[in-house]
Amino acid sequence: MEKEIAVSVRDLYKIFGKFHAVDGISFDVPKGSIFGFLGPNGAGKSTTIKMLCGLLTPTSGTGRVGGLDVSRESDAIKRRIGYMSQRFSLYDDLTVEENVVFFGSLYGLTGAHLSERVEYALRLADLLERRGDMTSTLPGGIKQRLALGCAVLHSPEFLFLDEPTSGVDPISRRNFWNIIHEFANSGITVFVTTHYMEEAEYCDYLVLIYKGKIVIQGTPYELKTAKDIHNIFAARTNSLAGLYSLLSSRGEFSEVNLFGDAIHFVSEMDGGRVKDAVASLAAGAGIDLESVEGILPSLEDIFVMAISRADAAGENGNGANGAKRQAVKKA
Amino acid sequence: MKMKRVMAISKKEFIHVIRDTKSLVASLLIPITLLVLFGWALNLDVDKIETVICDFDRSPKSRELVSRIEHSRFFRVIAHPSDMAEAEEHIMFGRAAIMMTIPSGFGRDLERDGSPKIGVAIDGSDSNRAGIGLGYMNNMIMMFSNEVLKDKMISLGVKKIDPPVEMRQVVWFNPELESKNYIVPGLIAVIMTVIAAMITAMTIAREWERGTMEQLISTPVRGQELIVGKLIPYIAIGYLDVFISVVMSIWVFKVPFNGSYALLFFISSIFLIGAMSLGMLISIVGKSQLVANQMSMLIAFLPAFLLSGFTFAIENMPMPLQFISKLFPATYFVAMVKVVFLKGVGLRVLWYDTVLLVVYCALLFVLAKTKFKKSLE
Numbered sequence: 001m002e003k004e005i006a007v008s009v010r011d012l013y014k015i016f017g018k019f020h021a022v023d024g025i026s027f028d029v030p031k032g033s034i035f036g037f038l039g040p041n042g043a044g045k046s047t048t049i050k051m052l053c054g055l056l057t058p059t060s061g062t063g064r065v066g067g068l069d070v071s072r073e074s075d076a077i078k079r080r081i082g083y084m085s086q087r088f089s090l091y092d093d094l095t096v097e098e099n100v101v102f103f104g105s106l107y108g109l110t111g112a113h114l115s116e117r118v119e120y121a122l123r124l125a126d127l128l129e130r131r132g133d134m135t136s137t138l139p140g141g142i143k144q145r146l147a148l149g150c151a152v153l154h155s156p157e158f159l160f161l162d163e164p165t166s167g168v169d170p171i172s173r174r175n176f177w178n179i180i181h182e183f184a185n186s187g188i189t190v191f192v193t194t195h196y197m198e199e200a201e202y203c204d205y206l207v208l209i210y211k212g213k214i215v216i217q218g219t220p221y222e223l224k225t226a227k228d229i230h231n232i233f234a235a236r237t238n239s240l241a242g243l244y245s246l247l248s249s250r251g252e253f254s255e256v257n258l259f260g261d262a263i264h265f266v267s268e269m270d271g272g273r274v275k276d277a278v279a280s281l282a283a284g285a286g287i288d289l290e291s292v293e294g295i296l297p298s299l300e301d302i303f304v305m306a307i308s309r310a311d312a313a314g315e316n317g318n319g320a321n322g323a324k325r326q327a328v329k330k331a
Numbered sequence: 332m333k334m335k336r337v338m339a340i341s342k343k344e345f346i347h348v349i350r351d352t353k354s355l356v357a358s359l360l361i362p363i364t365l366l367v368l369f370g371w372a373l374n375l376d377v378d379k380i381e382t383v384i385c386d387f388d389r390s391p392k393s394r395e396l397v398s399r400i401e402h403s404r405f406f407r408v409i410a411h412p413s414d415m416a417e418a419e420e421h422i423m424f425g426r427a428a429i430m431m432t433i434p435s436g437f438g439r440d441l442e443r444d445g446s447p448k449i450g451v452a453i454d455g456s457d458s459n460r461a462g463i464g465l466g467y468m469n470n471m472i473m474m475f476s477n478e479v480l481k482d483k484m485i486s487l488g489v490k491k492i493d494p495p496v497e498m499r500q501v502v503w504f505n506p507e508l509e510s511k512n513y514i515v516p517g518l519i520a521v522i523m524t525v526i527a528a529m530i531t532a533m534t535i536a537r538e539w540e541r542g543t544m545e546q547l548i549s550t551p552v553r554g555q556e557l558i559v560g561k562l563i564p565y566i567a568i569g570y571l572d573v574f575i576s577v578v579m580s581i582w583v584f585k586v587p588f589n590g591s592y593a594l595l596f597f598i599s600s601i602f603l604i605g606a607m608s609l610g611m612l613i614s615i616v617g618k619s620q621l622v623a624n625q626m627s628m629l630i631a632f633l634p635a636f637l638l639s640g641f642t643f644a645i646e647n648m649p650m651p652l653q654f655i656s657k658l659f660p661a662t663y664f665v666a667m668v669k670v671v672f673l674k675g676v677g678l679r680v681l682w683y684d685t686v687l688l689v690v691y692c693a694l695l696f697v698l699a700k701t702k703f704k705k706s707l708e
Contacts, residue, residue: 053549054549055545055548055549075551078549078550078551079551081549083546083549084546085542085545085546085549087542087545088542089541089542089543089544089545089546090543090546091343091347091543092541093346093347093350093351094343094346094347098343098346101339102339102342102343103546103550105335105336105338105339106336106339106340106547106550106551106552107550107551108333108335108336108551110335147546150546
């Protein structure tokens with residue numbers, strides 16, 4: 001059965017002067033899914049999320065959230081969405097509870113319903129005991145959860161999170177993602193941008209955006225098993241540095257990178273010939289090769305390759321791969 | 332517009348105001364400081380003008396004239412130089428503003444029906460003071476001269492020698508002609524403009540700067556709810572400032588209050604809403620606290636101070652400036668507060684200004700409301 005569509009975007013553009021921040025993107029977000037929006041800094045992630053939340057008006061194209069048009073029905077959309085911006089944006093000089101009550105009131109909650117939702121948000125942020133604390137005194141991870149609690153006070157159907165875990169420690173991030181999963185299980189559609197590659201694995205659907213354009217999209221499994229990216233290999237040796245410089249110097253191998261105790265690289269050749277080629281090279285250089293095998297690429301591998309291809313296809317396809325990988329990591 | 336949301340914003344803003352002790356204290360201390368500074372320092376009354384007199388005559392008549400000048404409250408004779416060069420030094424160094432020379436033979440010439448000349452030189456680099464001093468000096472010498480004439484006519488046997496035309500003068504509203512009586516009420520208006528624009532100019536810019544605006548506008552809150560909600564606590568502070576200023580004017584500066592407190596409260600309310608809407612508008616356009624602060628100086632403080640008729644009479648300004656001055660609500664408010672304080676007239680006289688003030692404030696509010704788009708662009 002085809003899943004119901006929560007968010008639908010068609011040929012969406014946002015142009016600031018001459019800069020195409022979002023350069024004609026289209027995608028659908030199934031209801032109740034966790035939709036990951038990835039890309040380097042300045043790729044257009046935040047601009048897209050802001051257009052969907054009615055904070056920015058698209059230059060052209062359409063975006064629909066719950067069937068409502070983002071350009072014309074942003075007021076109605078705002079009642080049904082929860083939004084958490086990239087920057088922490090609650091009031092530092094208000095107490096935890098004052099912040100929650102304030103945002104609850106803005107969403108039109110009153111009386112017993114308001115108190116009930118306030119308790120819910122405080123529990124979510126694990127701040128029941130610290131409700132009287134000044135918000136400025138909270139650690140980063142807790143602040144993010146408080147912001148999340150404030151964004152879901154009015155039980156929104158759609159949740160838009162713009163880099164919700166940036167600058168948060170790994171354990172808090174893990175907790176945060178558990179909460180996101182609970183939301184999705186209860187039927188809330190979660191649209192999230194992130195630059196942590198391991199977080200991409202938690203998403204049901206992924207879109208990689210680069211220079212305002214969608215580079216690849218699909219489920220994590222679809223992306224990893226796509227035909228054109230099957231030729232990633234891992235080589236193991238006790239002389240990593242030697243093999244690394246050897247492979248880097250050869251034109252037939254690209255994307256040579258150290259990954260833990262292995263060297264990952266890409267080759268256009270098929271599996272058997274790659275193994276032979278690397279083995280003979282290693283033997284020639286006196287390097288003791290343990291194994292060479294084709295591997296299922298990580299999402300990071302896929303994103304780096306996709307961005308390299310986008311650059312090669314574009315006019316300015318010259319940047320070094322390392323720099324691109326760096327860009328993805330930072331994004 | 333939902334009142335619940337407006338109240339939520341007001342409440343939140345009140346908390347900001349109360350927790351931000353520094354700004355709160357500043358917004359209450361600024362009016363007091365300005366009143367004390369300007370109420371006492373900005374004294375436009377010209378008296379005790381420093382004067383040097385060179386009496387080369389030293390006759391009974393010349394001494395009488397010198398003594399009269401010494402006893403007048405308008406002049407303070409600081410030296411009696413024996414030669415011109417020394418007298419000129421006093422002017423040169425700014426120790427004296429007026430130099431008077433009585434030539435030798437002054438008394439003798441008066442006795443002989445001659446017409447002796449008295450030299451009066453004035454430091455024109457402070458033209459206002461010099462001009463007024465010259466007027467006083469002219470008056471004193473005229474009076475002296477008339478008395479000499481009168482004495483002469485009596486000695487000639489003329490009996491009735493009262494001047495043919497006499498002026499009976501009455502000064503209304505400010506019988507002492509004290510400048511503080513019109514400076515202080517005008518100052519209240521200037522203070523209100525400054526305070527109103529400055530404290531509100533910060534409030535929206537701060538939300539932009541801290542990123543909280545992004546969260547705010549992602550909620551269903553409407554622009555007008557936000558603006559009205561934010562205005563309420565600041566209007567409360569504004570009232571407090573009006574109260575402090577009025578109490579100080581009456582108790583500390585002894586400015587006569589002849590009007591109605593209700594009317595003052597009414598026009599202050601309208602003005603506060605207008606000036607604060609202007610502050611909001613600045614905040615909306617400025618988007619950063621620094622820019623908003625500078626803009627409020629330029630758009631609120633300077634016109635209120637220089638163009639409102641508080642320091643310089645509008646009638647004396649060149650036409651373009653007169654026109655510009657009419658564009659700022661402070662101009663009407665300054666005039667109205669003065670009038671309510673000193674003339675004690677009511678709406679029968681002030682209705683025109685009141686209507687204009689209402690129109691301006693409504694315009695500013697609507698402008699702030701429309702200019703504030705719930706969008707990040």
